[in-house]
Amino acid sequence: MSLVIVVGVVSVVPLLSYVSFLLLKKLKAKVEGMVNRQKLLRELGHNVSLPIIFGNRKTQVHNDQTVKRDLKIFDFQTIAAATDNFSPANRLGQGGFGPVYNGKLLDGQEIAIKRLSKSSGQGIVEFKNEAKLIAKLQHTNLVRLIGCSLQGGERLLVYEYLPNKSLDFFIFRMPIRKSLLDWKKRFYIIEGIVQGLLYLHKYSRLRAIHRDLKVSNILLDEQMNPKISDFGMARTYAMNELEANTNRIVGTHGYMSPEYVMNGIVSMKSDVYSFGVLVLEIVSSKKNNGSYDTERPLNLVGYAWQLWNEGKALELMDPTLDESCSSDEVMRCIHVGLLCVQDRAADRRTMSDVVSMLTNDTMALPKPKQPAFFINISSDYEEPDVTEIKLEVCSVNDVTISRMEGR
Known part of the structure; x- marks a missing residue:
């Protein structure tokens, strides 16, 4: 009998030890989760x-x-x-x-x-x-x-999870996929971006400036609905605050407004400038950081301004859109894009204005003024995704701001 008891005890002890180990492990995970929550x-x-x-x-x-x-x-x-x-x-x-x-x-x-x-x-x-x-x-x-x-x-x-990845995947990374975005879909995406920005600037509980609006931060769901992503650099502002100064300038070259790059002044008009660049990229399927002139290495904004002044703005459009586009709608988008990238922030439209200009095709649009654009010294220059700039630096990575007078 004693032998049976000994054998039973010997058998139960390891089992109890194992169960205790599992319980302790589970308790440790739970406590760790609570600690992490408080830390967060x-x-x-x-x-x-x-x-x-x-x-x-x-x-x-x-x-x-x-x-x-x-x-x-x-x-x-x-x-x-x-x-x-x-x-x-x-x-x-x-x-x-x-x-x-x-x-x-x-x-x-x-x-x-x-x-x-x-x-x-x-x-x-x-x-x-x-x-x-x-x-x-x-x-x-x-x-x-x-x-x-x-x-x-x-x-x-x-x-x-958004299965169609980002907008740049369609218009920049894989040219064969450009055909999947006819003009109707591109205009729909532009309208969705406008609504997202309007919400951030005017209607959300926390009014916010995104500060890094770009093609790769526009994600697409299964119905190709656009969704603005990556709010790590966003900045909130008070309802009565028109602009603010920052000592830390972060963002992506080619999308950053001149007053933000040069003076650290951030406002809703910073996002408006980025949106204008986005519109021109969506219309043309070209990156703003490329070079688009044989005599002067103009970026996309500078090239669009040049074509506008020559009366040839429609040449900016991606040729693959010829059959699907409305030329009036494309011209209106180019016009709005140029109004959004004007050099002076005060001259740029608000997102409320942009909604009216894009949805009311009978609305007369003002003539755009000189935009802020860059001349790339090296046509092979590739912009980094995210850059932090010190205010004392006047020229960054061989990119300089230049002006070109309209003809």
């Missing part, structure tokens, strides 16, 4: 309702503050499993602050994950800014932030 709240300086996602389960953590919008906190293991441990096969691209991956949660939901670079101090700033800002913004033409993850040095942002 401290980093964001932000009171929201934050449900923590452990695999398939969701635990709602309440606070006494007003609940604004749920921002899920995913544990790192869930994100790693969703991306097959961040497999290169699931990598969608590389942003200015880290790689972006496609993933699938256990419930089948597809997601896009931005994994901020551990070595980038700027990545922490972007993480905080985007998590605080875009979680509060809700519009059909803005990408939706689902949640985030924080563990150790890892900072991850989890977005809705």
